[in-house]
Amino acid sequence: MRYSSYRISITTAILGVALLGASQGSAVAAQTQPTAVPTAVPAAAPAPAPASADGAVSLDNTGSPENGLTPSALCIFYTRGDYVHVSSTAFEASGHGWWINGDCSATWAVVTVTLQEYYSDGSWRDKGTGQATVRSGGGSGNRATGRAGCNDATVTGWRSVVDVDLVGLIDDPGKLITSAQNISCRRY
Amino acid sequence: MFAALHGELALHPWRGPAVTADAYSLFVARSSAMGWLTPPAENAPDGLWGMNDAGYDPGSGSPPSRIAWFQVSLTGSVSPGRPLPVQPFLACADAVVARIGTARVQAVQVLLPVQSLDTSATAALLQDAGWFADRDPRSKTRVRVTLDGGQQLSVRSVAPAMLRRIQELKQDVFACDTFSLTDHDALAFEPAIIDQLWCGPPGHKSTFRGTLAEWSLTALGWLASFLADASYRHGVSTPLMLTASPETAG
Numbered sequence: 122m123r124y125s126s127y128r129i130s131i132t133t134a135i136l137g138v139a140l141l142g143a144s145q146g147s148a149v150a151a152q153t154q155p156t157a158v159p160t161a162v163p164a165a166a167p168a169p170a171p172a173s174a175d176g177a178v179s180l181d182n183t184g185s186p187e188n189g190l191t192p193s194a195l196c197i198f199y200t201r202g203d204y205v206h207v208s209s210t211a212f213e214a215s216g217h218g219w220w221i222n223g224d225c226s227a228t229w230a231v232v233t234v235t236l237q238e239y240y241s242d243g244s245w246r247d248k249g250t251g252q253a254t255v256r257s258g259g260g261s262g263n264r265a266t267g268r269a270g271c272n273d274a275t276v277t278g279w280r281s282v283v284d285v286d287l288v289g290l291i292d293d294p295g296k297l298i299t300s301a302q303n304i305s306c307r308r309y
Numbered sequence: 310m311f312a313a314l315h316g317e318l319a320l321h322p323w324r325g326p327a328v329t330a331d332a333y334s335l336f337v338a339r340s341s342a343m344g345w346l347t348p349p350a351e352n353a354p355d356g357l358w359g360m361n362d363a364g365y366d367p368g369s370g371s372p373p374s375r376i377a378w379f380q381v382s383l384t385g386s387v388s389p390g391r392p393l394p395v396q397p398f399l400a401c402a403d404a405v406v407a408r409i410g411t412a413r414v415q416a417v418q419v420l421l422p423v424q425s426l427d428t429s430a431t432a433a434l435l436q437d438a439g440w441f442a443d444r445d446p447r448s449k450t451r452v453r454v455t456l457d458g459g460q461q462l463s464v465r466s467v468a469p470a471m472l473r474r475i476q477e478l479k480q481d482v483f484a485c486d487t488f489s490l491t492d493h494d495a496l497a498f499e500p501a502i503i504d505q506l507w508c509g510p511p512g513h514k515s516t517f518r519g520t521l522a523e524w525s526l527t528a529l530g531w532l533a534s535f536l537a538d539a540s541y542r543h544g545v546s547t548p549l550m551l552t553a554s555p556e557t558a559g
Contacts, residue, residue, distance in 0.1 A: 203337075204349050204359035204382045209311060209502040215362065217333075260334035274505045299349035302359075302382065305505055
């Protein structure tokens with residue numbers, strides 16, 4: 122029963138977003154393209170690490186058939202990611218993303234992992250993106266990887282933004298923003 | 310932390326080309342089920358580590374070839390009085406490899422983030438040693454364990470004091486009898502990770518020899534935590550690369 126109630130509350134949120142005409146692209150722009158400050162430089166993220174613009178972290182998502190958005194047609198899937206880290210084999214920041222199907226009819230999803238580096242003006246700036254069309258589960262060949270080469274080993278804040286778009290279904294604009302990690306990688 | 314298992318792996322016959330799980334997804338699933346995984350989200354429930362990467366590649370590298378490797382980030386600081394969580398880390402790796410095939414592990418390499426320790430964990434380690442009580446006496450194995458501080462000299466200078474301390478403590482999991490600053494495991498010269506992840510390239514080493522209660526990843530996890538604790542107690546505050554193998558493995 123709680124599961125059903127949850128679906129309904131999510132439905133309201135999705136309909137609200139749809140009626141306002143918000144798009145995934147505009148939502149991303151608000152979070153990742155802050156006002157540029159010429160003197161800003163990459164920096165370690167302060168603790169506790171700054172969260173996304175609205176303080177929310179999206180983990181659970183909903184989808185629906187392209188031919189209609191009714192509460193009974195909604196399905197659930199989950200966006201997953203790992204901690205941005207320095208790769209063991211190449212001097213680069215790396216982060217993975219995948220999805221787990223709850224009860225959606227989709228077989229495939231386009232998973233996009235965008236790595237972001239923290240700057241001294243408090244902004245997060247995109248530094249590398251990876252995308253793959255994968256099945257659910259995160260197993261062999263079913264992950265997307267974002268990569269960004271390091272210029273030096275100065276400790277710097279990194280995080281990833283994982284977006285999952287179900288193939289053949291409409292899904293909500295929620296993205297997973299992973300918690301910031303200060304790692305020995307700086308990219309200018 | 311990073312761990313690489315070396316040796317032989319015979320894949321289970323039912324694992325054909327259509328398998329959907331790999332070392333990465335199995336490690337995530339297992340460590341999540343055991344409560345060891347910290348999800349990468351603010352205010353997520355605390356585990357021991359966050360997932361980084363993993364792979365299995367039997368047959369790669371010079372013998373003993375690498376079977377599988379695992380990389381995680383410690384999340385938060387190590388709890389006061391607790392050792393580095395190498396035992397659960399290797400237990401998870403062990404479970405993952407067993408899911409893939411039948412392994413004969415001939416050597417392990419573990420990156421120990423000694424710099425993450427704030428307190429000694431000797432009391433906890435002595436308690437944890439109780440797991441190895443009343444074992445089959447025939448399981449005892451002579452081992453060689455190399456600690457490499459990379460470009461940091463400290464692990465060489467503290468080796469004599471570490472040996473004394475290991476011998477003084479009332480534990481019978483690892484009976485250490487000698488150390489050497491010159492005779493090291495060949496695998497220790499070929500770390501599986503890039504220099505930037507620790508204080509590489511390989512450099513200053515100490516190699517301890519002794520008898521381990523059993524050659525298992527459980528015992529090696531305890532031993533790795535134990536040596537990390539001993540290093541910390543004697544002032545080491547930088548990452549160490551541990552390489553362990555049975556002496557009979559050549």
